[in-house]
Amino acid sequence: xVRKFWLMKSEPDVFSFxxxxxxxxxxxxxxxxxxxxxxxFMRDEMKKGDLVLYYHSNTKPPHIAGVAEVVxxxxxxxxxxxxxxxxxxxxxxxxxxxxxxxDIKAVAEMKETLSLDTLKNEASLxxxxxxxxxxxxxxxxxxxxxxxxxxxxxxxxx
DNA sequence: GCCAACGTTGGC
DNA sequence: GCCAACGTTGGC
Numbered sequence: 001x002v003r004k005f006w007l008m009k010s011e012p013d014v015f016s017f018x019x020x021x022x023x024x025x026x027x028x029x030x031x032x033x034x035x036x037x038x039x040x041f042m043r044d045e046m047k048k049g050d051l052v053l054y055y056h057s058n059t060k061p062p063h064i065a066g067v068a069e070v071v072x073x074x075x076x077x078x079x080x081x082x083x084x085x086x087x088x089x090x091x092x093x094x095x096x097x098x099x100x101x102x103d104i105k106a107v108a109e110m111k112e113t114l115s116l117d118t119l120k121n122e123a124s125l126x127x128x129x130x131x132x133x134x135x136x137x138x139x140x141x142x143x144x145x146x147x148x149x150x151x152x153x154x155x156x157x158x
Numbered sequence: 159g160c161c162a163a164c165g166t167t168g169g170c
Numbered sequence: 171g172c173c174a175a176c177g178t179t180g181g182c
Contacts, residue, residue, distance in 0.1 A: 009180090034178095035165075058180055116181080134163040136179050160182085167176080 005147040006046065007053040007130055008068075008104070009138040017054045017065035017109060026106040027071055030139075031079045032087045034099060038139035043074040043100040045141075051158075052104055053142060053150060055130060061115040064150060067158060072103035110154040124149050 008030065010016065020028055033039055052068040076097035079087035092098040120131045129140045142150075151157065 011180090037165095060182090062181070133181095134179095136164060138179085162181095163179085165176105165178080167174100169174095170172090 001047065001049075004045065004047065004050045005053070005142040005144055006041070006050060006070075007055050007064075007128075007140050007142050009055045009057040009130075011058045012056040012065070013059070016056065017068075017106065020054070020066075020068065020104070020106045021109065023106075027103055029072075029077075029103050030101045031077045033077070033101065033138060034087065034089070035136075035138060038137055039098075039100055041139045041141065042102050046070050046073065046102050046139075048073055051107070051147065053147065054106075061117060063116065064110060064114040064119070064154065066109045067107045067151070067156065068104040069107045070102050071105045074100040074102050077101040108156055108158055111156045112154045114150060114154050118153065119150075122149070122153065 020026060033042065048070055050070040052070065053064050054066045054068050056063055056065045077099040079085040080089040080092040080097060080099045081094065082088055089098055119125050119128060125131060125146055128142065128146050129135050129137065
């Protein structure tokens with residue numbers, strides 16, 4: 001099995017990489033994804049041991065903050081069944097859950113965070129989805145080369 | 159806070 | 171199954 005690489009977006013005001021580091025076992029469930037494409041990546045393709053670039057969106061400047069690892073493969077997102085949750089989905093049932101999530105664990109904080117500007121100015125990263133205009137997907141695949149390059153620019157080793 | 163880009167919903 | 175209306179994302 002080949003390890004794959006991903007980028008996941010989170011608003012630091014909601015749940016930052018530092019929050020993840022402080023969390024129990026430095027692990028969290030990635031609840032609240034309500035986009036089919038992002039769900040499919042989590043449900044079908046993310047495997048234990050895959051590595052994740054943890055991206056802070058909706059902040060100034062937006063940036064890659066750290067690296068995390070998938071520690072639990074997809075299972076139903078419990079918030080879809082919770083009527084008090086803003087992620088509640090009345091069309092979802094226990095028998096046929098619509099939304100899935102994975103657990104990720106903090107691995108390393110970026111020694112130098114990589115701003116979106118930096119990413120955009122990096123020719124070798126021009127193909128990264130996150131630098132492309134209008135790209136809203138909150139879970140997206142990253143190539144091994146891109147992942148490696150990001151770590152190098154961020155002076156970060158695992 | 160604005161708004162462009164995109165995804166989803168629902169009437170027809 | 172089309173597409174207008176609406177809601178959300180997320181950079182700026």
